[in-house]
Amino acid sequence: MSDKTAPMSNGTLRNLPSVTSLIDSEVLREAAKQFGQPAVTSAARQAVDRLRTELQSDRRSVEMPSPSALASQIANAISVQEASTIRPVINATGILLHTGLGRAPMAKEAAEAAAQAASGYCNVELDLPSGQRWQRSKIVERLLCELTGAEAAHVVNNNAGATGLVLASLATGREVIVSHGELIEIGGGFRVPEVITAYGAILRPVGTTNRTRVQDYAAAIGEQTGAMLVVHPSNFRVEGFTESPNLGELAKLAQECQVPLVHDIGSGALIDFKQFGCSDEPIASESIKAGVDLVFFSGDKLLGGPQCGIIVGRRNLVERVAKHPLSRALRVDKITLAALQATLKLYRNPANALRAIPLLRFLSMPLEQLKARTESLADRLRSNLKGWSVRTVQDETFVGGGTLPQQGVDSWSLVMTPAEGGSTGGCVETLARRLRESEPAVVGRVQGERLILSLHGVFEEQDEPLARAVLLATELPIG
Numbered sequence: 001m002s003d004k005t006a007p008m009s010n011g012t013l014r015n016l017p018s019v020t021s022l023i024d025s026e027v028l029r030e031a032a033k034q035f036g037q038p039a040v041t042s043a044a045r046q047a048v049d050r051l052r053t054e055l056q057s058d059r060r061s062v063e064m065p066s067p068s069a070l071a072s073q074i075a076n077a078i079s080v081q082e083a084s085t086i087r088p089v090i091n092a093t094g095i096l097l098h099t100g101l102g103r104a105p106m107a108k109e110a111a112e113a114a115a116q117a118a119s120g121y122c123n124v125e126l127d128l129p130s131g132q133r134w135q136r137s138k139i140v141e142r143l144l145c146e147l148t149g150a151e152a153a154h155v156v157n158n159n160a161g162a163t164g165l166v167l168a169s170l171a172t173g174r175e176v177i178v179s180h181g182e183l184i185e186i187g188g189g190f191r192v193p194e195v196i197t198a199y200g201a202i203l204r205p206v207g208t209t210n211r212t213r214v215q216d217y218a219a220a221i222g223e224q225t226g227a228m229l230v231v232h233p234s235n236f237r238v239e240g241f242t243e244s245p246n247l248g249e250l251a252k253l254a255q256e257c258q259v260p261l262v263h264d265i266g267s268g269a270l271i272d273f274k275q276f277g278c279s280d281e282p283i284a285s286e287s288i289k290a291g292v293d294l295v296f297f298s299g300d301k302l303l304g305g306p307q308c309g310i311i312v313g314r315r316n317l318v319e320r321v322a323k324h325p326l327s328r329a330l331r332v333d334k335i336t337l338a339a340l341q342a343t344l345k346l347y348r349n350p351a352n353a354l355r356a357i358p359l360l361r362f363l364s365m366p367l368e369q370l371k372a373r374t375e376s377l378a379d380r381l382r383s384n385l386k387g388w389s390v391r392t393v394q395d396e397t398f399v400g401g402g403t404l405p406q407q408g409v410d411s412w413s414l415v416m417t418p419a420e421g422g423s424t425g426g427c428v429e430t431l432a433r434r435l436r437e438s439e440p441a442v443v444g445r446v447q448g449e450r451l452i453l454s455l456h457g458v459f460e461e462q463d464e465p466l467a468r469a470v471l472l473a474t475e476l477p478i479g
């Protein structure tokens, strides 16, 4: 901070240093070696422009820094910009699958497999016993079939890609029958009606928002039908007078009429999430068992693996999908496949999955243990913090990531509020910003004049760095 240094010269436009002279200074020539000339030139230009604007608009005199002080300020600004590159975050939001924070953290096993695949060669498209080239999804196909009961599997970049690829392969120029109640928006540019038309299919909505029956689908099937699509309304619920057809009945209809039935289950639960107090999450294997032809889901939501879109189902349809030209554009890389394979292997024994996959570990953590960790953090902060009051509250955590929206999971959180007599107004925001900028970054939730920190999605080994970050962020007076 250099705000109260003496003015080095009178603030007039004539004294404004040129961009050329600044970037020729010692500090900025050094900075260019590290960050590249374009970044330095652009930062210098911005700084000079800003000073010029201030000089032209401010009636009071503007303190003009010396050229060398200005060069240092510019070098600083470049370092600050660097801080907003991707780096580790402690997720204290209480939202376990936060798309802004990269959704599911992967198991150590998966991260190690990814690192190994990344730093060397691997047989991503080579069958080692035969020496033949093969389709790269084959690597994980057997595992996916074991875990879902499907005949075949294909993996693409994400579930939006999987949905698009299925629609493009089965229904371009043809109708896709969907219940009115499932014409939903998942967020971030995924709106079912738009997705259908974007891939050249024609939307054929049936039923009503709250009630749709098998007969509604049956009445809509005709020459033009490309597919029947069922979408799991991940992020909202219709309650009250509702009805939706049983998947098994729909599958029977689909088979009779020889129309593919495809199911976007969204979050990709491979196991039953009822054990964690979350009901209503469709399980991939149940959908296959009900007779659905193609089931697709994300890899980085409830499955707890890398970002990808997984398509499982009947062999002839999976092959059709895999051969579509779009499939190449949505191809996953070897790093993703290695991580996915390692994640899926954990599910062969669900006890391993519960132990190793962070999301499942967070969800199965005993409430008492979470309470104890939260209280111990609160005690530690209370004895060191000035100006803030700290308490613990029993509340709810949300899985998030477009899954299980209303379903809270019992949780404990730490609540920080400015202490009595302390300054108010913007304090909480400032504290939250300092935490986001700390190393490692900490992201909590601001609610009015309260900062809420949840340990539900915090790894135990992060409790200590989290406490240190809070102590450091509250050291300087705020206000």
Ligand SMILES: *Cc1c(COP(=O)(O)O)cnc(C)c1O
Binding pocket: 158, 159, 160, 161, 163, 186, 190, 231, 232, 233, 234, 264, 265, 266, 267, 297, 298, 299, 308, 309, 401, 402, 403
């Ligand atoms: C999350 C979700 C998607 C999008 O999946 P991405 O992996 O983010 O592309 C599509 N459909 C449903 C039902 C979802 O929940």
